[in-house]
Amino acid sequence: MAKVFIPKEIADGERRVAASPETVGKLIKAGLEVSIEAGAGRMAGIRDDDYTGAGASIQSSAADGMSQADVILKVREPMPHPGGKHELEMVKEGAVFVSFLVPQSAQDDVVKAQDRGIQLFSMNLIPRISRAQSMDALSSQANIAGYKAVLLAAAQLPRYFPLLMTAAGTVKPARVVIMGAGVAGLQAIATAKRLGAQVWATDVRLAVKEQVESLGAKFIDVPGMEDLEDEKGYAKPPTPEFLERQRKIVGDQIAESDVVITTALIPGRKAPMLVPKELVERMRPGSCIVDIAAEQGGNCAATVPGETVEVNGVYIIGPRNLPASLSANASELYARNITTFFLSMVKDGELNFNFEDEVIADSCVVFDKEIKHGPTASLIANKGASA
Numbered sequence: 001m002a003k004v005f006i007p008k009e010i011a012d013g014e015r016r017v018a019a020s021p022e023t024v025g026k027l028i029k030a031g032l033e034v035s036i037e038a039g040a041g042r043m044a045g046i047r048d049d050d051y052t053g054a055g056a057s058i059q060s061s062a063a064d065g066m067s068q069a070d071v072i073l074k075v076r077e078p079m080p081h082p083g084g085k086h087e088l089e090m091v092k093e094g095a096v097f098v099s100f101l102v103p104q105s106a107q108d109d110v111v112k113a114q115d116r117g118i119q120l121f122s123m124n125l126i127p128r129i130s131r132a133q134s135m136d137a138l139s140s141q142a143n144i145a146g147y148k149a150v151l152l153a154a155a156q157l158p159r160y161f162p163l164l165m166t167a168a169g170t171v172k173p174a175r176v177v178i179m180g181a182g183v184a185g186l187q188a189i190a191t192a193k194r195l196g197a198q199v200w201a202t203d204v205r206l207a208v209k210e211q212v213e214s215l216g217a218k219f220i221d222v223p224g225m226e227d228l229e230d231e232k233g234y235a236k237p238p239t240p241e242f243l244e245r246q247r248k249i250v251g252d253q254i255a256e257s258d259v260v261i262t263t264a265l266i267p268g269r270k271a272p273m274l275v276p277k278e279l280v281e282r283m284r285p286g287s288c289i290v291d292i293a294a295e296q297g298g299n300c301a302a303t304v305p306g307e308t309v310e311v312n313g314v315y316i317i318g319p320r321n322l323p324a325s326l327s328a329n330a331s332e333l334y335a336r337n338i339t340t341f342f343l344s345m346v347k348d349g350e351l352n353f354n355f356e357d358e359v360i361a362d363s364c365v366v367f368d369k370e371i372k373h374g375p376t377a378s379l380i381a382n383k384g385a386s387a
Helices: 021-029 048-053 062-068 107-116 130-135 137-156 183-194 206-214 240-255 292-296 322-343 358-363 374-386
Strands: 003-006 033-037 057-059 071-076 096-100 119-122 164-166 169-171 175-179 198-202 259-262 288-291 308-311 314-317 364-367
Touching: 003 062, 021 033, 021 048, 021 322, 033 062, 048 057, 057 062, 071 322, 096 322, 107 119, 107 364, 107 374, 119 358, 130 322, 130 358, 137 183, 137 259, 137 288, 137 292, 137 314, 137 322, 175 183, 175 240, 183 198, 183 206, 183 259, 198 240, 259 292, 288 292, 358 364
Parallel strands: 003 033, 003 071, 033 057, 071 096, 096 119, 175 198, 175 259, 259 288, 288 314
Antiparallel strands: 119 364, 164 169, 308 314
16 A cells, blocks of 8 residues: 655745645545645645544654655655755655656756656646646646736726726726736636726737637737647747737737736746836836746746836736645645546556556656656756766
């Protein structure tokens, strides 16, 4: 019987947890033994008693839980523990470690896992195919980020979102521009529309135009966007020429807007620059930008991750980890994602790795001391060659 451990998250501001009482029950039903670090779910509104009621045991420390477990399920990437050791040094050799790891940005961790024989899997690498939708943690968490970004904008903006007819006169609706119409952007559109705003949206993929318009927003066309979608539906990195066209065409719309929400992210890369400082300076005083991509460098030149800054009366909000601000629902959804994914590697209560399954193959970073993720392996090899 394989042992699964869910530790308390230790990253600053991280309030999520990788298991819920519901998913603990699913793991136990699959023949696994489950333990949870004491207090792991507290910030997500889950008590230790809720976990024990579902059949889990409680471990008093991360060190004890990790050293005994065959599998670690986590939200954030492995990192140095306040107790002194790195989390990957606390795990026994051969253990499975599943988390929201961006391997290209965590090469030292990848090498550490390789050296210690830890089987490393990333929820960031789950392919976007129909069969894996229930495992798609990027989408479940981006949905939350798009929703919360609109609420932050509504709280910051010194005016109403909806059209209001009052005895004192008519209040015009807010004008909102959403940049990026992936999962986060589409949720932002839907939320802004529910609040009564007029909404425009743009994206590098022409294929999303129908989805944008189905939500009641107007799509801003930019020539060349039809060429910027890969075979898996992700946005490809835009060329400098395309970004310049986008800035010119979208710029006039942004200059007249009350709210801009930027959501453009390229997996494993720095976020593309969409709103240069000169465009911020064209916006009206009192307007605001919410930059969902702040943690990956930001889509706005004036963004400061984790802060709200003011430029000529325009407020730029650079939130870190928006899903963690709705930790109860974010944990509930993420726990289902990671549990569904992990159980695809379990048979009769024991680990069973089928690398003919593209979900398992694509999400694997390190296995049996071999780096399986090609882009990361190339980066590490090139770094070694240039050292």
